[in-house]
Amino acid sequence: TIADKKVEKWTYSTCGYCSTGCSIEIGTNQDGIPVSSRGVGGADVNQGKLCLKGIFEHELFESPGRGTTPLIRNDFHDPWQNSDWDDATAKMAAEIKRIQSTYGRDAFAIVSTGQILTEGFYTLGKLARGVIGTNNYDGNTTLCMASAVSGYKRSFGSDGPPGCYEDFEHTDCLIAWGSNLPEQHPIIYWRMKEAQEKRGFPLIVIDPRVTMLAQNADMHLAITPGTDVVLQNALMHVILAEGLEDTDYIKANTNGFEQLQKEVQNYDPISAAKICGIDEDTIRHVARLYAKAGAAMNIWTMGINQSTHGSDGVVGLNNLSLLTGNIGKPGGTSLSITGQCNAMGTREWSSCSGLPGYRALENKQDREEIGAFWNVDPEFFPKKRGMAQTDIFPAIETGAIKGLWLIGTNPMTSMPNTARIRKTLEKLECLVVQDSYQDVETIEYAHIFLPAAIWAEKEGCFTNTERRVNIVRKIKEPYANTKTDLHIFNEIAKQFERSEKMTFPYKPADVFEEMRHLSKGRLVDISGMTHDLIEKNRGIQWPYTEEQANNGEQPPQGGKRLYTEPATFRYADGLAKLIPLPFIDNNEIPDEQYPFWLNSGRLVEHFHTRTRTGKIGNNNKYSPTPFMEMNPDAAADLGILHQTYVRVVSRRSDAVVMVMLTQRVPRNMVFIPFHFFDCVNRLTLGLLDPHSRQPAFKQSAVRIEHINQE
Numbered sequence: 001t002i003a004d005k006k007v008e009k010w011t012y013s014t015c016g017y018c019s020t021g022c023s024i025e026i027g028t029n030q031d032g033i034p035v036s037s038r039g040v041g042g043a044d045v046n047q048g049k050l051c052l053k054g055i056f057e058h059e060l061f062e063s064p065g066r067g068t069t070p071l072i073r074n075d076f077h078d079p080w081q082n083s084d085w086d087d088a089t090a091k092m093a094a095e096i097k098r099i100q101s102t103y104g105r106d107a108f109a110i111v112s113t114g115q116i117l118t119e120g121f122y123t124l125g126k127l128a129r130g131v132i133g134t135n136n137y138d139g140n141t142t143l144c145m146a147s148a149v150s151g152y153k154r155s156f157g158s159d160g161p162p163g164c165y166e167d168f169e170h171t172d173c174l175i176a177w178g179s180n181l182p183e184q185h186p187i188i189y190w191r192m193k194e195a196q197e198k199r200g201f202p203l204i205v206i207d208p209r210v211t212m213l214a215q216n217a218d219m220h221l222a223i224t225p226g227t228d229v230v231l232q233n234a235l236m237h238v239i240l241a242e243g244l245e246d247t248d249y250i251k252a253n254t255n256g257f258e259q260l261q262k263e264v265q266n267y268d269p270i271s272a273a274k275i276c277g278i279d280e281d282t283i284r285h286v287a288r289l290y291a292k293a294g295a296a297m298n299i300w301t302m303g304i305n306q307s308t309h310g311s312d313g314v315v316g317l318n319n320l321s322l323l324t325g326n327i328g329k330p331g332g333t334s335l336s337i338t339g340q341c342n343a344m345g346t347r348e349w350s351s352c353s354g355l356p357g358y359r360a361l362e363n364k365q366d367r368e369e370i371g372a373f374w375n376v377d378p379e380f381f382p383k384k385r386g387m388a389q390t391d392i393f394p395a396i397e398t399g400a401i402k403g404l405w406l407i408g409t410n411p412m413t414s415m416p417n418t419a420r421i422r423k424t425l426e427k428l429e430c431l432v433v434q435d436s437y438q439d440v441e442t443i444e445y446a447h448i449f450l451p452a453a454i455w456a457e458k459e460g461c462f463t464n465t466e467r468r469v470n471i472v473r474k475i476k477e478p479y480a481n482t483k484t485d486l487h488i489f490n491e492i493a494k495q496f497e498r499s500e501k502m503t504f505p506y507k508p509a510d511v512f513e514e515m516r517h518l519s520k521g522r523l524v525d526i527s528g529m530t531h532d533l534i535e536k537n538r539g540i541q542w543p544y545t546e547e548q549a550n551n552g553e554q555p556p557q558g559g560k561r562l563y564t565e566p567a568t569f570r571y572a573d574g575l576a577k578l579i580p581l582p583f584i585d586n587n588e589i590p591d592e593q594y595p596f597w598l599n600s601g602r603l604v605e606h607f608h609t610r611t612r613t614g615k616i617g618n619n620n621k622y623s624p625t626p627f628m629e630m631n632p633d634a635a636a637d638l639g640i641l642h643q644t645y646v647r648v649v650s651r652r653s654d655a656v657v658m659v660m661l662t663q664r665v666p667r668n669m670v671f672i673p674f675h676f677f678d679c680v681n682r683l684t685l686g687l688l689d690p691h692s693r694q695p696a697f698k699q700s701a702v703r704i705e706h707i708n709q710e
């Protein structure tokens with residue numbers, strides 16, 4: 001009825017899909033049921049707007065497939081039995097203890113996500129590092145942002161994107177590398193277009209595919225997959241050959257210039273153009289546009305990160321920015337556009353790759369500080385980082401890992417070479433899946449299922465792409481017998497012996513207090529923030545210190561950019577590193593047997609493996625099934641017709657998809673969205689970047705076969 005849909009109350013929150021971090025209000029009716037979503041006018045990030053995922057976010061709360069109660073079974077072939085929280089958490093703790101006492105502490109691994117609230121991440125880190133004590137704890141962010149993290153650390157001495165969305169309003173030149181904003185981050189795209197219409201800066205898109213962003217670009221460089229580092233080196237070659245570098249900035253803020261100069265001499269535009277598949281004059285033209293701009297930006301997403309040399313690709317962009325003095329100034333930055341809504345929160349606070357607040361396991365002082373604060377003997381912490389997610393699965397195959405706890409992640413669809421992942425999961429003695437949905441594909445091999453509350457059935461924070469901490473307010477109580485992640489972690493912590501002084505607060509605001517305390521004096525300083533202040537300001541960018549708050553400085557002063565003049569980078573000498581990057585060949589390239597590049601990416605309607613967007617009518621009905629983009633000339637060569645089904649075959653496995661003929665892809669490439677189960681990731685190559693351990697999802701070779709219709 002109309003009364004059922006009438007909004008009685010609007011509650012502030014932050015969108016739970018992508019890392020844009022839009023401020024959202026959810027409307028509830030007279031019975032407290034969510035019935036509407038709207039953007040928050042005046043919010044810095046989205047200024048009242050939402051994309052089509054955000055606008056239907058209220059439909060998530062009671063969408064099909066949600067878990068209702070804990071489930072247990074002894075073998076994954078057995079039927080599930082309903083359980084309760086006491087029994088399920090006791091069984092899980094008993095399994096962890098059995099595995100650790102039999103095979104060693106690190107034989108039980110944890111893989112989490114970029115989608116739970118920061119207070120949950122912080123508590124999970126305390127549980128994993130300080131109580132369970134496994135060193136094999138990582139996030140699924142290794143599949144998307146690990147190369148950005150690694151590249152920032154190598155160049156600047158720390159993770160942390162130095163720029164912000166407002167930089168679009170000050171830039172004179174924008175280069176987007178492997179980033180398709182209109183589909184991946186629609187509201188960032190809107191911010192960028194608004195700024196471009198006012199300022200008229202050139203938008204240059206580097207992408208092998210004619211993405212929606214490329215369609216709207218002033219220049220599109222359709223380079224050969226995996227040649228981005230060559231192009232970066234060639235741009236630097238031109239900049240240095242023509243004296244366009246910022247000598248004063250380089251001298252004052254960097255080291256390694258001579259080594260970089262020597263390396264880029266090898267990349268003249270003529271030979272680089274041949275490798276990249278573009279023409280030499282284009283390279284010169286882009287180098288001049290970029291270096292002569294008063295302020296210039298590089299942004300990137302998975303096209304750079306998901307590669308066997310993803311970390312180098314990020315360092316290359318940082319090199320370009322440092323050479324031209326484009327760090328820490330309005331409109332001049334090197335900004336990774338992050339994927340998941342709280343991928344930044346896990347980088348800052350989860351302890352996946354270290355300890356909270358960008359602390360390192362390798363650093364004795366960091367271990368001692370956290371040990372003292374948590375009341376844990378620092379000797380209990382490992383002295384270096386354990387396995388990344390992508391190393392954990394091979395370790396299951398070899399028998400080094402016997403138990404696995406997956407939190408908000410679905411490797412049966414998201415990992416490369418999923419046929420191998422299926423066989424791997426069968427080997428586990430204990431698989432725990434913690435998720436809001438009990439129809440997530442990976443549950444097939446689980447022994448314990450813990451049903452979690454969704455995003456706005458709990459309270460806490462997200463951090464977005466531009467370091468803005470924003471608040472998620474609880475819209476309604478957790479569905480059925482689900483619990484918040486924070487509650488689940490605390491209940492599991494109770495099952496283990498630990499120092500009585502080691503506390504696990506249940507209130508998110510109390511957890512936030514711990515994080516505030518630990519952030520003081522760090523790069524990621526949030527000590528001036530409280531949950532209420534964050535909501536009042538509709539998000540605050542870090543760093544925002546207690547001192548700033550006490551001095552009455554209005555947020556987000558001080559937090560818009562990192563490494564502003566005089567720049568203090570996070571290496572001991574305060575300087576950034578210019579790092580030479582020799583070209584690394586792709587491991588798999590098209591040949592006679594597998595003549596097409598396979599590219600994968602996102603659709604605007606869907607998020608990740610569709611556990612959420614696959615249930616919502618207005619998202620799913622426009623992209624209900626997998627498809628493959630194919631160039632019409634290539635299809636004609638093979639006698640393949642539009643909207644017919646074909647078999648795509650790689651060295652790993654095969655998949656059946658419907659063909660969409662389009663000029664978006666060149667003649668030697670096909671593109672398949674990654675959201676669908678048993679589809680593109682049956683085909684993808686699992687080779688890893690040596691620095692970040694991120695897989696090369698975008699550099700595989702396939703052939704296309706007709707399906708026998710008889």
Ligand code: SF4
Nearest residue numbers: 015017018022051054
């Ligand atoms: Fe949500 Fe991202 Fe869309 Fe904003 S752009 S409404 S954060 S999905």
